Amino acid sequence: MNSLTEWLEETLLKLNLTDEMDYTHGFTRLSYTKEEKQAHHVFQAIAETLGLDVHTDQAGNLWATWLVNENTPTIAVGSHLDTVSSGGGYDGVAGVLTGLAAIKRLKDQHYEPQKNITILCFASEESARFGVSTIGSKAISGLLAKDEVASVKDAEGISIQEAVESFGLSWDKMDQAEVNTNRLESFLELHIEQGTQIEEHGAQIGIVRGVACPIRLKVTAFGMANHTGTTPMDKRKDAFASIAPLITFVEEQAHQLNEAASLPLVATVSTGHIVPNVMNVIPGEVELGIDIRSVDDQLKKELAQRIQQYCKEIESKRNIRVTVQTLVDNDSVFLDNSIRNKLSEIAANLNMKSLNMDSGAGHDVMNMAHKWPSGLLFIPCQDGISHHPREYASLEDLVTGTKVIAEYLRQESGGKL
Amino acid sequence: MNSLTEWLEETLLKLNLTDEMDYTHGFTRLSYTKEEKQAHHVFQAIAETLGLDVHTDQAGNLWATWLVNENTPTIAVGSHLDTVSSGGGYDGVAGVLTGLAAIKRLKDQHYEPQKNITILCFASEESARFGVSTIGSKAISGLLAKDEVASVKDAEGISIQEAVESFGLSWDKMDQAEVNTNRLESFLELHIEQGTQIEEHGAQIGIVRGVACPIRLKVTAFGMANHTGTTPMDKRKDAFASIAPLITFVEEQAHQLNEAASLPLVATVSTGHIVPNVMNVIPGEVELGIDIRSVDDQLKKELAQRIQQYCKEIESKRNIRVTVQTLVDNDSVFLDNSIRNKLSEIAANLNMKSLNMDSGAGHDVMNMAHKWPSGLLFIPCQDGISHHPREYASLEDLVTGTKVIAEYLRQESGGKL
Known part of the structure; x- marks a missing residue:
């Protein structure tokens, strides 16, 4: 086992707050709960070990940045760490994990970027708790209808506003998580496919054109x-x-x-x-x-x-x-052609077969795409099973994803090896 | 308004712990909750005002007895005071209320019984909380499968055993609520029909033959x-x-x-x-x-x-x-022919039209009938609506029921006016 694979395996367990991925009841880290917060703490510790500057914004999103210069553009990649009830350990985690792993890979290769690189860990992507999804990325993209959702309650009668505040945030300041267009240059999310198309086409990765909202x-x-x-x-x-x-x-x-x-x-x-x-x-x-x-x-x-x-x-x-x-x-969202082409080229250069496809599931990227050129990359997950304890992506596929993201970040951040 | 009607109206409100019968959300006194307990306290106070001796048995049933002599037989009538969630104020209450009212009527008439008369207020008749019905009358009749139900839980995860104990009873001693056959001579329950047959047949009361379990x-x-x-x-x-x-x-x-x-x-x-x-x-x-x-x-x-x-x-x-x-x-239960005939005769003598019918709903009487000659009397309820806030029985029908029970108790207890 090489060190990237080992690091991925260890970090996968850490981000899932576990020492064993195979649980009958899966993982439960609902939106704005202490379980999501715990995963965020782990993310922060890992990012800091990699030498990244970490801060939390007003919506609870974590920004872990390889800072070159405050005045240069920022390339962002990322996903989320919350889950549905009794979900799997890869939905969201795979994107955060491979983002961090790509940074590690570039740092191990002594790469020096010319632009800032941020790994984004979005808060509260799943709608399982409140019936409202992608709260963190909506806040960043200025799409959060705060007044409409404030009083939406979970099964225990706790409102989103109450949950956000018990997460240590201020509901009044949540709007301030919105980010100016010029602060980011682009955004890329990696996610498990939650289907079987990649496998059925004998490909290793999926490059997404449209997201079916x-x-x-x-x-x-x-x-x-x-x-x-x-x-x-x-x-x-x-x-x-x-x-x-x-x-x-x-x-x-x-x-x-x-x-x-x-x-x-x-x-x-x-x-x-x-x-x-x-x-x-x-x-x-x-x-x-x-x-x-x-x-x-x-x-x-x-x-x-x-x-x-x-x-x-x-x-x-x-x-x-x-x-x-x-x-x-919600109308469907279409992703940036230029990023799709770059990803196709990178995959080809790495001798990977990629599949052009659509996404049946919504992801944080659909909000980011409203404001920034954005891409979505899929890695396979076994039998397409997702939102379920049996959700599984292989370490090999996580390595594949890491390599594509690392190469993408290398090209986009214009630095030198 | 004569005094019996007034007394029925006042006591109906008291037993429902209210000063107004017409509530959008109806009445909620689930099995073995503090709400059922409150209603039992009210029952006890009213029964004591009527000069009855009240005691609670090991299953939480209340026995309110017009005691003639410990060695004479006992005639029992009664029903229950618990309700479903957001139920009506007559299901169960009507039987307890008319039983008490019949005693009041006989006492007002200076009647002196030769046998003991007990008004039974059964605990926990409805299955709404635990999915287990008629717990109190099962305990009295020796039909309670205590071990089978001990761990059955309500929606909040509270077991029957825990509920019984927080009701102030001992789970271990619950079996001791079983009553020897010779302690009671017979049992009669009055209940609202929960259907529209009586009304459709232009009758005032229903005399039940079979209970559809x-x-x-x-x-x-x-x-x-x-x-x-x-x-x-x-x-x-x-x-x-x-x-x-x-x-x-x-x-x-x-x-x-x-x-x-x-x-x-x-x-x-x-x-x-x-x-x-x-x-x-x-x-x-x-x-x-x-x-x-x-x-x-x-x-x-x-x-x-x-x-x-x-x-x-x-x-x-x-x-x-x-x-x-x-x-x-559960096989259907058939009620005692001799009691049915007596009730028919009483109704005829009181110039009431009675209907011979079956019951679609289960009642405490179906347990009592396993051990004692038993009868079931229905009064109409408006539009057949039951287990619902709009459940309604008129005071006139409660008076009718009271008169039948009073006459039945008079005949059965062999006393003199």
Whole structure:
């Protein structure tokens, strides 16, 4: 085992706050919790060992900078360290880790950059806790709708504002995390693919063109709660039985739209809340959360419209009220052509096969791309499994990613070996 | 307003710990909570005002007795004071209230009984907190499977054992609440109908023949959690989409069985738990709770079998694992013919129209009936709405119930006016 591989393995464990990657229940470092904070402390310690200057901004993002000169441009790479509940140890971590490893590699090679290089560790990327994603990178990019989200609460009733403040930040000053356009020259994120396309194409890395941002709907069916034993079948307004066919409909329609379309679409009824959810009461209210994604924004809108229409049919057929609320409707983001071309060239020069592809998942880079030329690099993850304890990327793939980032940073920062 | 009506109205409010019956969020006095305990304290105070001897047994049931002589038989009536979450103020309360009111009526008439009369206030009738119902009456009847339920937990992770102990009882001594057969002569419960049959038949009271006890199933679908954005439609094992057709199936089959059967059947998918239940993760596991009831036990079993079969079809069609667990399978309980006849006669003598009927809901009486000749009397509740803030029974109907119980107690206790 060479020293880069060893360093990657050791640092992977450290960033995951563990000495063993294989856990039945995976890793849980939700947004703005003490677990995310702990991982940030570890990141800071590692970055400082590499000789980087580390500071935390007003949104809790960490900036670890190889500082050449305050007046030269800065090249940034990075990702995040928070996870979903019982998630894997690579989603986010892989990007932060390979960024740090690329710095180590360049330093080991006695490289001297001409521009500043920053490894960004974004705060609170996952929507698992609050239903709001990429909070840290939104703050940096000036996209955070602070007033809209302040009172959004987690399952325990803690608001984002409260969580941010107990993370040691000031809610009032969170806007100040926004960074002027001229402070960064570009941004590159590395992430695990969370799919199987790279592997299926026999490639080692994926170079992303478009990021499929979601339409998210909240569908609520209002029936009438009543006793399960005493309410005859023909006198019910069962919210669950009424809305259940929608779950099947969403899946069927997604398949149908995929058959005709050139770009893929995915749609999922991913959440459900049944009220009151007790054995002897007919469900009086059911709320379903639907996540629709495609790089083709029209395709997403088409499905959202069909869902609206189907809910109207349920309303009149079952004589209950059904509401459809659009929680999120973000157009897809396309990444910088010039960075994509550079990454392709670097991969070719390193004798790696790369795949041009789209991303079905959102990442911090989609916010950064609103303001700076940005790129997104994928490394494979086993069987495409992600947001799950069995999420896995090989050390070999982490080495591959590190080499591409190191070479990219070398070329972009205009220094000499 | 005569004094019985006034007393019923005042006491109804007291037992519900309120000064107003009409609340948007209804009443919440879950099993073995301080709210149930508060209602028990009120019951005790009222019973003592009526001159009854009150004691609490080892399961938390209250026995309020008009004591003639320790060696004479005891006639018992009663119900419970706990509620579901956001329930109504009549389910259980009506039975306790009319029992107390009947005593008041007899005492106001200077009646002198020859047998002891006990108003029983059973602890913890509703299954809303632990999924286990009629705990108090099971303990009295020797039907409580203490070891099986000790570790059953509520939504906050508190076990029945812990709840019982924080209610001021000893878990070890709970068995001692069992009562010898010879201590009681008979038991009568009054309850709101939780349906609309009495009203539809133009009657004032219902006299129950059979109590439809439930079969309860827990169906669990085990799919594979994965990222909603990166997992193509044809590579998913979505537990929610896989099992959703079962919700429709249960409703359809219940309708179908009703068409052919002489006794009605009801079936409800009343609970659902989606794991992990977050917007960007495909549901990896879904658990559905199904409640099936009919006085015809064969009909219940037929539907349970069809559900088993349908789950096998889902398993093979969707290539996921589906398990079906039987949580409860209780045969229906039939009430004492002699008590039914007495109640019919009393109603006729009081110029009330009574309806012979079955009960779709379980009640404490179904446990008592295993050991003692027992009866169940229904009063109407508006629109059949129950387990809901809009649950309502009129004072007139409470007066009706009180009169029947008073006359029943008079006849059974063999005293003189």
